[in-house]
Amino acid sequence: MAVLVVGGAGYIGSHTAHVLRRRGYDVIIYDNLCTGFRDLAEGFELVVGDFADKTKIAPVLRRCDAVMFFAAHASVAESVENPKKYYHNNVTSAVSLLDYVMESRVRRFIFSSTAAVYGNATQSPIPETCPKQPVNPYGATKLAFENALEAYSTAYGLKYVSFRYFNAAGADDSGTIGEMHDPESHLIPIIFQAIQGKRAALSVYGDDYPTPDGTCVRDYIHVTDLADAHVLGLEYLTKSPSIAMNLGTGKGYSVKEVIEAVEHVTGHTVPTQIGPRRPGDPAELVADPSLAERTLKWKAQRSLDNIIETAWKWAQKRH
Ligand SMILES: NC(=O)c1ccc[n+]([C@@H]2O[C@H](COP(=O)([O-])OP(=O)(O)OC[C@H]3O[C@@H](n4cnc5c(N)ncnc54)[C@H](O)[C@@H]3O)[C@@H](O)[C@H]2O)c1
Known part of the structure; x- marks a missing residue:
């Protein structure tokens, strides 16, 4: 089974690509390297392009059975200063990607959401039933895409898992890949x-x-624990309905x-x-x-x- 890891030259996507390969999946990484690094995708087929570029991504989607969508702009501070950049990439372009997915045979989709969708949560620990009231554009764009996924699922039959990560941290045991953000904000x-x-x-x-x-x-969660959950999420979608869930400790x-x-x-x-x-x-x-x-x-x-x-x-x- 082939999985397209969009944003796989980034931190969490590259770790998940490694875990997928260890579990026997074929992996193609798709990334425009805007915050990612070629080194993190070393050893994988890497297609360099923007996920909104239909001419580039559509032929790759045709070779895949499922998509894991890690790619996004992901700085809270930058999203406050430059919301346009965030809405364009994380919502407008991301919904275009969903359209290209629906035009392919891919019906399983895993999305990197975030605890930021809860904003100033009214409960701790935070369950999924907590009101989703993001307090910055980054969280708002992630919630907007979660909502789009839900609507596409209901109307068009796409099956998805939205994983709301808390604080990803740590590195692969191999020592060959790890966290790289520039500038570093974690x-x-x-x-x-x-x-x-x-x-x-x-x-x-x-x-x-x-x-x-x-x-x-x-709540600091090891990136390999996150990656393991993604593989289980993919298996879950073969027989169970779409869902949004927290990933933390x-x-x-x-x-x-x-x-x-x-x-x-x-x-x-x-x-x-x-x-x-x-x-x-x-x-x-x-x-x-x-x-x-x-x-x-x-x-x-x-x-x-x-x-x-x-x-x-x-x-x-x-x-
Ligand atoms: N790091 C965390 O603690 C954390 C917590 C919650 C949620 N998340 C989410 O997890 C995902 C991955 O985060 P990360 O820390 O690995 O970030 P990252 O910046 O390392 O990875 C994101 C990757 O997406 C790529 N990308 C962005 N826009 C693209 C586009 N238009 N076309 C193609 N590629 C594009 C970047 O080049 C990069 O390789 C993000 O969606 C983020 O919102 C991360």
């Missing part, structure tokens, strides 16, 4: 940059939140706890400075992953220490 790689002298210090955005130590709490760690864990795992002290809160950061974002656990017979296996160990191995290699 906590653990930024901590490593501070350790490696690539930035003066880690800025902690606020230590006066209503959390046990005052810093923001997030159900356990939150504060920024200070992550720093302590990094210091413990790496043996390095993290230079840190406390700054003001960042507008729009909820105090706590922790998944209730029980729907995915029940439905897919999946459970996040990796600990925070394992996330840090694998990510550190990768960061040292890159350094």
Whole structure:
């Protein structure tokens, strides 16, 4: 069975491509490399193009049985400054891709959604039934595409899973691929940059939140656990209806706890400075992953220490 991994030269897509291949799937990566890296797709067939380019993607879709759609612009801060870029890529172009999919024989589609669709959630841990009220354009575009998927599914019979990831982190055990964002905006790689002298210090955005130590709490999920859920999601769709579900561990760690864990795992002290809160950061974002656990017979296996160990191995290699 052939899976088209759109956005497979990016962080989560490349890890999923590796897991798919290990499970015996044929994988084609499609990516325009706007934030992705050719290196992350090494060893795979890579088609370089925009997913809205019908002449390029339609022939590739004809060779595939399912699509995993990781490609998007994914910076909250940038989405606030430049919403046009986000609505164009994550909604307008993405819906064009859905049309091309419907013109092919592909009827299974897996989408990378996000905890940002919940905005400032009214519950913690967050179940899928929590109101979806995104507080930034990034989250709004992801929700818009989830809604489009639901409508296409009802009207045209496309079967999909929307996975709402919490904080993806960690790297493949092989040490050959890992997290690469430029500029980096994710906590653990930024901590490593501070350790490696690539930035003066880690800025902690606020230590006066209503959390046990005052810093923001997030649910860090290993990228390989995410990738495993995608493979199960694909199998689930052969016999079961479309669904949206959270992917997280159900356990939150504060920024200070992550720093302590990094210091413990790496043996390095993290230079840190406390700054003001960042507008729009909820105090706590922790998944209730029980729907995915029940439905897919999946459970996040990796600990925070394992996330840090694998990510550190990768960061040292890159350094
Ligand atoms: N990283 C996280 O913690 C996180 C959390 C929640 C949701 N997500 C979602 O997961 C997905 C993957 O995130 P990531 O961290 O791997 O991001 P990433 O930037 O590393 O990967 C996205 C990939 O999509 C490609 N791409 C973007 N627009 C494209 C287009 N028009 N045509 C072709 N390729 C295009 C980029 O070049 C890149 O390789 C995104 O949809 C993101 O919204 C990520």
